Amino acid sequence: MGRTRKGRDISGWLIIDKPAGITSTGVVNKVRWAFGAKKAGHAGTLDPEATGVLAVALGEATKTIPFITDALKCYEFTVRLGQATNTDDAEGEVIAESDLRPDDGTIKATLGQFVGDIQQVPPKFSAVKIDGQRAYKLARDGEEVEIAARPLWVESLIMLDREDDDHVLLELTCGKGGYVRSIARDLGEALGCQGHVRELRRVWSGPFDVQDGVDLEQIDALAKTREIDDLLRPLTAGLVDIPEVTCSDEAAVKLRNGNPAMVITSGLDYGDTCWASCRGVPVAIGEFKSGELHPSRVFVLPDAT
Missing domain, CATH: 3.30.2350.10 (Pseudouridine synthase)
Structure with a gap:
């Protein structure tokens, strides 16, 4: 059996203004430690001597990384x-x-x-x-x-x-x-x-600008405190360029189990990528087909019902 990774189940995006002299992996490791997060990853490597936007995803937000990686x-x-x-x-x-x-x-x-x-x-x-x-x-x-x-x-x-x-x-x-x-x-x-x-x-x-970034000194200063969570952007910040649809409680259960379900939308074509929310909580990402969302990634969040 694989080891269970220790850490907090915390999800969201942190936009770092990376300084020179540290690798992208080094930044991710520092962020994971500071938040005590179970899981973290970044959306696009910067060379060690490069600076600027390094978008770090925590928890369930890591499932949205490809949409930032693919963006301009x-x-x-x-x-x-x-x-x-x-x-x-x-x-x-x-x-x-x-x-x-x-x-x-x-x-x-x-x-x-x-x-x-x-x-x-x-x-x-x-x-x-x-x-x-x-x-x-x-x-x-x-x-x-x-x-x-x-x-x-x-x-x-x-x-x-x-x-x-x-x-x-x-x-x-x-x-x-x-x-x-x-x-x-x-x-x-x-x-x-x-x-x-x-x-x-x-x-x-993608949607993340260096003007909104935080530096590593701020991360060090707030590490392991409750205040550090205020720096996080929601998981959905990584989905702003993708159409949102909504669904019922019943449909949300189906989607979270990986099954297609009816969603409420307008203006989408067959095969379009979109993401579904229920009562404001993200549920899944997938393809829209004949009124249903066919999920490719589902979100498991503490506030999901």
């Missing part, structure tokens, strides 16, 4: 022109240099190559798996790795500022699976001058 995200990042590194960021070793420095107009014109449906090769130092092993482990061991290109939707890529000849500040809005380091690397190659990420900040992810 926005990053502001500084590209160091004239240098390529083996990690595509400032932590790596410089492997190529150039004296060329494109002007602003050339940079802006080139950004258009990276908008829309593009193919992107993840960095060699990334968590992509190759034959069952992480690419970064193979790269650290000195092995040459070939990583296949992957599709990425880029909503926009714009130039915000030019600090000096060597640095350009960009804003990227993209879908799931985007590597900002790859954008910087490929932009440098397209400009003929090489490039890597110097600084990276995620400013929003």
Whole structure:
């Protein structure tokens, strides 16, 4: 038998403004400890030196993580022109240099190559798996790795500022699976001058904005207190981009048992994803078919009846 995980049955979302110097997993572990939570996870990894929005889900909210992971995200990042590194960021070793420095107009014109449906090769130092092993482990061991290109939707890529000849500040809005380091690397190659990420900040992810984030100092200060629960957003904060339907008490029982049930809605098409609530309490997520919700995930909450 598996071990029963100890901790509180607490559910909700916590939006962290992640500082540099800590891994995303490290943040999740700190949050789980501070809340005494039984279960926690995050919606989208940030590199250790990256900052900004890291959305952490507790308890039943972890079942809504895929909807945040799949949502658009926005990053502001500084590209160091004239240098390529083996990690595509400032932590790596410089492997190529150039004296060329494109002007602003050339940079802006080139950004258009990276908008829309593009193919992107993840960095060699990334968590992509190759034959069952992480690419970064193979790269650290000195092995040459070939990583296949992957599709990425880029909503926009714009130039915000030019600090000096060597640095350009960009804003990227993209879908799931985007590597900002790859954008910087490929932009440098397209400009003929090489490039890597110097600084990276995620400013929003789906419905969550960095302006609403809390820092780790606040988490430490309130750890293991009742007041820390006031920082939590409801589970439904991860479902704001998905249509809500309602159901009766009888239907809620069926849904929580994993069975289809009639729901009350308007304007949904066959096969649409939606979530059901009963008396204001989230019940399940699933597909709408012929007046019924077919659940794929059900919520087990203390206040559910």
